[in-house]
Amino acid sequence: MHMTDNTIFITGGASGIGRGLAEAFHKLGNTVIIAGRRKALLDEVTAANPGMQSIELDINDPASINDVAQTLIQRYPALNVLVNNAGIMPFDDAAGHIDDATMVGTLTTNFMGPVRLTSALIEHLKSQPRSVIINNTSVLAFVPLAGNAVYSATKAALHSYSLSQRFTLRDTTVTVQEIAPPWVNTDLIHKGDDPRAMPLDAFIAETMAGLATDTPEVIVEAIRPLRDNPGSQEHGLIHGFNQSLVDNPIPVS
Incomplete structure (x- = not known):
């Protein structure tokens, strides 16, 4: 993608990877709008980055998605990059037992939200000379983490959707890039500075370099062996991956 002269909308932009991407794009001179449910956090990020803007969004609420989409189109007619983060x-x-409310919330936030938001903005994006949709999935889309089975499944679903979306948009001005993070040291689960987690700044730097190319899928080199899942032999790979985390659990306190 072109890394400058963009108007970029990033969901979940008040913390973690979303904030990291927002600040990296902002430093390049792009117009950046971040979204989230927590206004105090949005205000904190925009105050730290003069010129960055924000809008409140409940990604679980179709009405909120539609309202925000219309506001974006009216307020930022040059909007040409959507980051579903x-x-x-x-x-x-x-x-x-899987708690039903938690399951539905995970599905709605991680999969249905990006699909709904993209749907609400797609005609506008197609009207631009060049546009990009960036879907944030996970290495767990390819090698699921058993202790986060529903999460892993939602990321696999968004990866699959991205493949279809990229094909169906092939004759338009919209391209689709997917980023698939490894375990990054953010507060997505618990920010514990575990040495197995990739530092956020290193992840953002490598990811921005990948986004600057035409590659459809941006992954950091550290997870390439997991991305290159060995097909019909994946059962052993996934068992071994999860057993390693059982033997060396992620600290949660």
Whole structure:
């Protein structure tokens, strides 16, 4: 994608990867609008980055999505980049009871929200000389984490949707790029500075370099072996991956 002269809307832009991307794009001189439900956090980020703007959005609410989409189109007619970044990552137990409200919330936030928001903005994006949709999935879209089974499944779904979306937009001015983060040291689950987590600044730097190319899928080199899932032999890979985390659990306190 072109890394300058854009008007960029980023969901979940008040913290973690979303904030990191927002600040990186802002430093390049792009017009950046961040969105989220927590106005205090949005205000904190925009105050720290003069010129960055924000709008409140409940990605779980179709009415909020439609209202925000219309506001964006009216207020920022040059809008040409959508970053579907907002997400939640609750733990669950696929071998036991799955709380229905938590499951629905995860599906709605991580998958239905990006689909709804893109749908609300797609005709506007197609009217621009060049546009980009960036979907934030996860390495867990390819190698699921058993303790976050529903989350992993939502990211696999968004990856699949991105593949279809890219094909159907092939004859338009809209391109689709997917970023698939590894474990990054953010507060998505718990920011504990575990040495296995990739530092946020290093992830953002490598991801921005990837976005500056025409590659449809941006991944950091550290996770390439997991991305290159060995097809029909994936069962052993996934078992071994999850067993390693059982043997060396992620600290949560």
